[in-house]
Amino acid sequence: MVNATYLHSYFREWIKGNIWINGDRIVYAGERLPDRVDGACEVVDCRGYVLVPGYIEPHVHPFQLYNPRSFARYAAARGTTTLVNDNLFFLLHLNDDEALLFLQQKNTLPTSMYWWCRFDGQTELEREDEQLSNVRIKRWLDQETVLQGGELTSWPRLVSGDDIVLYWMQEAKRRRRKIEGHFPGASEKTLVKMALFGVDGDHEAMTGKEVRTRLWHGYTVTLRHSSIRPDLPVLLDRNGRWHVNTMLKGFSSALGGLASSYSNTGDLVLIGKHKEDMLLAFRRMKEIGGGLVLAENGEIVFELPLGGMMSALEMESLIDKEKEFIRLLRERGYRFEDPVYSLLFLQSTHLPYVRITQRGIYDVMHKTVLFPSIMR
Secondary structure (H helix, E strand, O other): OOOEEEEEEEEEEEOOOOOOOOOEEEEEEOOOOOOOOOOOOOOOOOOOOOOOOOEEEEOOOOOOOOOOHHHHHHHHOEEEEEEEEEEEHHHOOOOOOHHHHHHHHHHOOOEEEEEOOOOOOOOOOOHHHHHHHHHHHHHHHHHOOOEEEEEEHHHHHHHOOOOHHHHHHHHHHHHOOEEEOOOOOOOOHHHHHHHHOOOOOOOOOOOHHHHHHHHOOEEEEEEOEEEOOHHHHHHOOOOOOOOOOOOOOOOOOOEEEEEEEEOOOOHHHHHHHOOOHHHOOOHHHHHHHOOEEEEEEEEEEEEEOOOOEEEEOOOHHHHHHHHHHHHHHHHOHHHHHHHHHHHOOOOOOOOOOEEEEOOEEEOOOOOOOOOEOOOO
C-alpha cells in the first residue's frame, strides 16, 4: 500500500509512507518500498485515503434483533474489525453442536469474532441445570475463540456462596481466560470481594468516581456509549454533571397491542391496553414465524419478522425498520431510550427490583419469587 496516510496509534501521529502486507500480517510500515515486486504482488495507491487500525469492540450482544453475521458485516464496513461477543443466545436456544459449528466458520466473516462464556442466564430459568451444565460450560471454555468468562451477571449468587459459579470461574482461570464483571452501582466493598474472587474487568462504571474506584482496585474498565448508556460525554468531560430528573413508570400511554418473540429468555411478550389488539398482534406474530408486531384499532400497523429472535435483514434495512418501530412507540407514549432493550430487560435478574421470569414475578433484591408462574 503506497502513498498512505496512516495513524500511528502509539505516537498518536499521522504518518505518510508505505505499508507492506504479507498474508494476514502487516510486516512493515515506513518510507521504504520493496526492492523487488513481482506479478503476484498487488500494489494499491492510497493517495486520498486515510488508514487507521481496525477498532476493537470488547462488548457485543450479537443478537439484538440482528444476527452475528449481519452485525459483523455492518461493523466491518464502518471500521470495527474485532468483536468480542456474548454467547447467551447460543446457550439458551441452540445445542452446542449447532453453536460451535458457527464458531468454526469464523473465517467466512469480515471480522475477527471472539466470545465470552456465560455462567448464568441473567434470569430465573426452569431448565438452568440443562442449559448451563458443567459439560457445556467447560466445552465452551475450551474453545480457542472464547477469551473470557462472564459477563458475571450472577455475582450476587457468588457472594451468597454459590460454589458452581466459583468453580466455573476457577475453570476459566485455569485455561488462562479473563473474567468480565457486571457490577452496576456496586460498592467498593463488593468490588474488592469480586477482585479477590478473580474478576478482571467491569463495564458498568457510570461516573468518573466509579471508573477511578475500579482502576484503583486493579480492574480493567470499559467506558460505554450506546443507545441506553450514552456515557462518554459525561465520563470524558471534566466539567460534566449528572442530572436525575424523575422516576419512570409505564411502558406507554396509548399502545393497543404489542407482541414480541424477542426477549431475554425467548419467551413471548404481550403488552397493550386492548385485549383484541393484543390477540391480533399475537396471531400475526405466529403467522410470520416470530417477530415484533404492533396492532391498533383492529389493524396491524407494524411488523418485523425475526424468525424467533434474529432478523435475516441486512443491518441497513434493519436499522430503518427499528427506527420506524421506535417512532410508532413514541407516538403512542413510550418515553424511554430504547424499546428493544426494554423488552430484553423485562426478564433480566442482573438488574434490580422486580422482573418477569419463567418462575414467576421475581424480586431481585430479596431473591424471592413474589407470584409463581402457576398463579394465573
